[in-house]
Amino acid sequence: MNEYSFVGKPVPRPDAPDKVAGRALYIHDLKRPGMLYGKIKYSEHAHAKILNIDTSKAERLPGVRAVITAYNTPEVRFGFIRDNIALKKEKVRQFRDEVAAVAAIDPEIAEEALELIKVEYEELPGVFDPEEALKEGAPLIHETDPQGRPKKDNWVPVSWKFNAGDVEEAKKKAKYIAEDYLETPPILHASLGTSGCIAEFDLQGNLIIYTKTQIPFLAQNDFNRALASMGLKGKNTRVIVPTLGGSFGSGLDTHGYEYIAILLAYKTGRPVKIVLDREEESKTLSPRQSTRTKILQGCDENGRLLFREVRMLLDNGAYTSWGATTPSVMMLPISSIYRVPNVFYEARHVYTNNTYCQAMRGYGNPQAAWAIETNLDHLAEEANIDPLDMRLINKNIPDDISPMGLRITTCGMEECLKAVAQKLNWKEKRGKGRNKARGVGIACLFHVGGSGRVYRSDGTGVILKIDDFGYATVVTGAIEMGQGLVAALTVATAEALGVTPDRVMVVTGDTATCPWDVGTHASRGAFTACNAVIMAAQKAREKIFQLAAEHFLNRVNFKLSQMKKKDPNFQIPDLGINRPLEPEDFELKENVLYLRSQPQNKYLRMGLDELIREAHFKEQGTMIITEAFYDPCNQMLDKDTCIGNLSATYIFGAQGAEVEVDLETGHVKILKYVAAHDVGKVLNRHSILGQIYGGAVQGLGFALSEEYKRDKGRMLNPNFLDYKILSANDLSFPIEVELVETMDKEGPFGAKGVGEPGLVAVAPAIANAVYDATGIRINSLPLSPEKIALSVRRLKKE
Amino acid sequence: MKRVVHFTLNGFEVEQEIESHKMLLDLLREKFELTGTKEGCGQGECGACTVLVDGLAVNACLFPALEVEGRSVTTVEGLIGEGGRLHPIQEAFVEAGAVQCGFCMPGMVMSAKALLDETPNPTEEEIRRGISGNLCRCTGYVQIVDAIKLASQKLKGDGRG
Numbered sequence: 001m002n003e004y005s006f007v008g009k010p011v012p013r014p015d016a017p018d019k020v021a022g023r024a025l026y027i028h029d030l031k032r033p034g035m036l037y038g039k040i041k042y043s044e045h046a047h048a049k050i051l052n053i054d055t056s057k058a059e060r061l062p063g064v065r066a067v068i069t070a071y072n073t074p075e076v077r078f079g080f081i082r083d084n085i086a087l088k089k090e091k092v093r094q095f096r097d098e099v100a101a102v103a104a105i106d107p108e109i110a111e112e113a114l115e116l117i118k119v120e121y122e123e124l125p126g127v128f129d130p131e132e133a134l135k136e137g138a139p140l141i142h143e144t145d146p147q148g149r150p151k152k153d154n155w156v157p158v159s160w161k162f163n164a165g166d167v168e169e170a171k172k173k174a175k176y177i178a179e180d181y182l183e184t185p186p187i188l189h190a191s192l193g194t195s196g197c198i199a200e201f202d203l204q205g206n207l208i209i210y211t212k213t214q215i216p217f218l219a220q221n222d223f224n225r226a227l228a229s230m231g232l233k234g235k236n237t238r239v240i241v242p243t244l245g246g247s248f249g250s251g252l253d254t255h256g257y258e259y260i261a262i263l264l265a266y267k268t269g270r271p272v273k274i275v276l277d278r279e280e281e282s283k284t285l286s287p288r289q290s291t292r293t294k295i296l297q298g299c300d301e302n303g304r305l306l307f308r309e310v311r312m313l314l315d316n317g318a319y320t321s322w323g324a325t326t327p328s329v330m331m332l333p334i335s336s337i338y339r340v341p342n343v344f345y346e347a348r349h350v351y352t353n354n355t356y357c358q359a360m361r362g363y364g365n366p367q368a369a370w371a372i373e374t375n376l377d378h379l380a381e382e383a384n385i386d387p388l389d390m391r392l393i394n395k396n397i398p399d400d401i402s403p404m405g406l407r408i409t410t411c412g413m414e415e416c417l418k419a420v421a422q423k424l425n426w427k428e429k430r431g432k433g434r435n436k437a438r439g440v441g442i443a444c445l446f447h448v449g450g451s452g453r454v455y456r457s458d459g460t461g462v463i464l465k466i467d468d469f470g471y472a473t474v475v476t477g478a479i480e481m482g483q484g485l486v487a488a489l490t491v492a493t494a495e496a497l498g499v500t501p502d503r504v505m506v507v508t509g510d511t512a513t514c515p516w517d518v519g520t521h522a523s524r525g526a527f528t529a530c531n532a533v534i535m536a537a538q539k540a541r542e543k544i545f546q547l548a549a550e551h552f553l554n555r556v557n558f559k560l561s562q563m564k565k566k567d568p569n570f571q572i573p574d575l576g577i578n579r580p581l582e583p584e585d586f587e588l589k590e591n592v593l594y595l596r597s598q599p600q601n602k603y604l605r606m607g608l609d610e611l612i613r614e615a616h617f618k619e620q621g622t623m624i625i626t627e628a629f630y631d632p633c634n635q636m637l638d639k640d641t642c643i644g645n646l647s648a649t650y651i652f653g654a655q656g657a658e659v660e661v662d663l664e665t666g667h668v669k670i671l672k673y674v675a676a677h678d679v680g681k682v683l684n685r686h687s688i689l690g691q692i693y694g695g696a697v698q699g700l701g702f703a704l705s706e707e708y709k710r711d712k713g714r715m716l717n718p719n720f721l722d723y724k725i726l727s728a729n730d731l732s733f734p735i736e737v738e739l740v741e742t743m744d745k746e747g748p749f750g751a752k753g754v755g756e757p758g759l760v761a762v763a764p765a766i767a768n769a770v771y772d773a774t775g776i777r778i779n780s781l782p783l784s785p786e787k788i789a790l791s792v793r794r795l796k797k798e
Numbered sequence: 799m800k801r802v803v804h805f806t807l808n809g810f811e812v813e814q815e816i817e818s819h820k821m822l823l824d825l826l827r828e829k830f831e832l833t834g835t836k837e838g839c840g841q842g843e844c845g846a847c848t849v850l851v852d853g854l855a856v857n858a859c860l861f862p863a864l865e866v867e868g869r870s871v872t873t874v875e876g877l878i879g880e881g882g883r884l885h886p887i888q889e890a891f892v893e894a895g896a897v898q899c900g901f902c903m904p905g906m907v908m909s910a911k912a913l914l915d916e917t918p919n920p921t922e923e924e925i926r927r928g929i930s931g932n933l934c935r936c937t938g939y940v941q942i943v944d945a946i947k948l949a950s951q952k953l954k955g956d957g958r959g
């Protein structure tokens with residue numbers, strides 16, 4: 001096993017001091033000279049024709065610099081299938097639709113101007129349920145597709161299907177079958193820092209936009225297209241990303257407010273800032289898709305899984321985001337968690353007049369895991385097998401290929417299951433607490449751990465620059481959104497290059513200076529960027545050692561002669577070097593270059609900075625800059641069969657809970673929560689624990705309290721009082737974490753991506769524990785006290 | 799209508815003209831450019847805007863600016879010592895790995911300060927209660943609670959509060 005200097009050691013996060021001191025700059029904190037403030041007028045209906053927009057009064061308000069609508073600006077199309085436009089013309093399809101916008105010298109004037117804009121509508125019947133939307137005669141959300149061809153129904157033209165083996169045949173052979181219908185609601189990302197941007201143009205017509213995004217380079221592409229629609233074809237965008245106040249997937253698409261800021265900035269010739277307030281963020285940013293899933297799994301008499309059949313309907317809302325690709329990631333667990341030979345999976349999105357949806361942390365996997373893992377418990381019960389044994393019987397194993405073509409290399413599922421069982425005291429507790437309404441539950445997770453190729457390139461570039469003072473600057477397009485990318489890159493650079501972490505500076509978030517990165521999603525940031533920096537560091541070391549071969553000895557001899565000059569009694573030592581030095585002779589560790597053959601010889605040790613200066617400050621000198629582009633060895637799914645090795649490695653885990661249910665109130669009290677994750681290798685324990693704790697608590701919100709309430713498309717709880725994310729007070733129980741190291745050979749120093757999985761298995765683990773405690777299965781999230789209390793009463797009556 | 803308000807801000811006597819309907823959060827962020835105090839909701843529900851007024855933690859987004867007249871206000875910037883030295887509470891947050899996106903952190907640190915000033919040796923439950931008005935979407939609070947325990951130990955050795 002390798003002895004690392006910094007990997008796995010408690011190195012503090014370099015971005016933490018500024019953050020606790022209030023010095024980190026988020027979009028809210030940025031100002032540009034001459035900046036105007038933009039505000040957006042949203043639709044007052046879920047579905048209506050726009051008859052007239054009167055902006056005359058708003059335009060006359062002192063301090064207003066521009067009022068824009070679809071009728072005085074060019075049409076800017078955007079979205080995954082370009083079915084959305086920045087300012088709506090003719091009709092609105094959801095409450096949050098943007099119908100007009102204002103730029104003014106201060107936010108209050110902008111707000112006042114919005115009030116003065118009068119929009120006349122003719123209301124249309126709306127449809128708010130995906131199944132209703134598919135019925136004959138349902139109102140059409142889009143009369144035409146983005147290419148202008150007439151549409152006859154509300155299907156979104158993006159669907160996913162996977163088929164392996166023969167499910168119908170397997171059904172005949174199965175001894176036990178469990179069937180369930182399971183639902184999940186929309187969920188807010190609820191980042192503490194809301195979204196926003198500042199757009200401005202230079203005098204050549206190029207756009208500079210400071211914006212909260214996870215995908216600066218895809219955003220650059222989107223915005224360049226917008227520029228082309230505005231008559232600025234060939235002009236470029238520079239995307240600059242400030243510190244992100246959380247994002248969790250909300251930054252995986254470009255948004256209406258960004259295009260509106262761009263239009264306002266172009267119209268006024270001044271920087272325009274739009275920052276969403278909490279109510280806007282809740283109502284007008286896209287939540288995680290809600291799902292309805294019909295699932296069947298069947299096994300033989302020994303509990304061996306024979307088939308899995310999943311049909312899923314997703315409420316797309318009125319427009320289509322990259323979230324439409326989440327079913328491709330759901331396909332991973334659906335096809336491949338546990339060894340199951342016959343699989344059928346179909347997922348379809350339906351347009352409705354609800355808010356349009358987006359991906360959120362887990363990229364569909366929380367919805368998929370919810371279905372698979374609760375239904376698996378149901379099946380275990382049918383087969384009279386302990387749910388833990390059921391999982392162990394069917395567990396994933398290393399060096400296996402799943403029906404979807406996923407190449408499972410390292411796999412710690414068994415260790416994770418055993419760790420959770422042991423920490424929960426499973427054998428003692430399971431099935432024994434019902435008289436006290438106490439129970440335990442368990443669920444597994446399977447996720448991409450080595451990025452996920454949902455875009456043609458899955459790469460990350462880095463530039464590594466070493467300066468005259470021995471500092472290494474790492475420049476990358478990957479984004480820090482709080483998950484610990486900068487910390488991971490710092491440690492990886494220090495370790496791979498041979499410097500100390502305090503000599504590493506990480507620069508991110510500027511498309512003009514940073515090399516390309518597809519985006520920070522799929523738990524890929526640290527995995528791909530660290531792999532890239534390891535490659536760049538390797539190249540830098542080769543150059544350093546080459547320079548050392550040329551200059552090291554000269555410098556050493558020069559220094560010795562200087563010493564002799566200063567002190568005539570100094571005896572120049574015999575260095576014992578009687579041949580020209582080769583690059584292979586050198587080693588670099590913790591900022592110091594030395595000879596491998598004489599590591600302790602104090603005359604033959606030199607700071608990296610000294611060597612660099614020696615090579616630089618001379619005629620025809622040189623410097624060290626290297627670059628690397630890491631694109632993982634994974635595959636895009638085949639368009640027709642959906643077969644392909646989506647990720648370079650996969651992450652496994654198991655989570656479990658012990659709960660006590662109050663049968664009167666329906667309140668679920670968690671007594672203990674346990675998470676065991678195969679992380680490949682621990683790069684930084686604090687960071688990984690932070691990801692798992694944070695994911696688990698988001699998952700607990702998803703399981704128990706978070707509910708997006710709406711009435712005919714209108715959000716009813718756009719604030720933290722009514723949309724309940726958990727507070728510290730809700731967490732009066734221990735969360736125990738076990739990290740399993742499987743040393744993945746694709747991972748940087750063996751590590752796998754860990755950003756998302758923490759929340760994936762939480763909801764089913766809790767639901768399974770609630771079942772163990774009460775005999776009640778709730779089929780829709782959240783497991784609210786009202787639903788549980790109602791079911792208890794029903795159960796008693798029976 | 800504008801009024802002038804006089805108060806002590808991070809140890810300095812200051813005066814500033816401000817519209818009477820504005821909140822302390824606007825006063826701090828817009829007039830004094832103290833952007834360390836964050837707005838997460840503007841409705842008193844997230845605690846990102848927590849500052850101390852005469853030593854008590856308040857939500858600056860709901861605290862009328864004119865009401866600080868004659869009082870003493872401490873913001874997160876006021877905790878930093880000479881040469882950018884972090885306060886022991888801030889140090890503890892860094893060391894315990896409690897920081898992710900950081901947006902909640904200034905408010906969290908100020909609530910921790912108010913708690914530890916009042917209760918130097920808090921129990922875990924007191925800590926949870928002390929920060930129950932501060933939402934964090936990233937961390938799951940576990941390492942924040944650890945950080946506050948660590949801060950309480952540090953302050954005992956430090957004699958500063």
Ligand code: FES
Binds near residue numbers: 860
């Ligand atoms: S911003 Fe003041 S409590 Fe949220």
Ligand code: FES
Binds near residue numbers: 245903
């Ligand atoms: S660290 Fe992101 S909200 Fe707390």
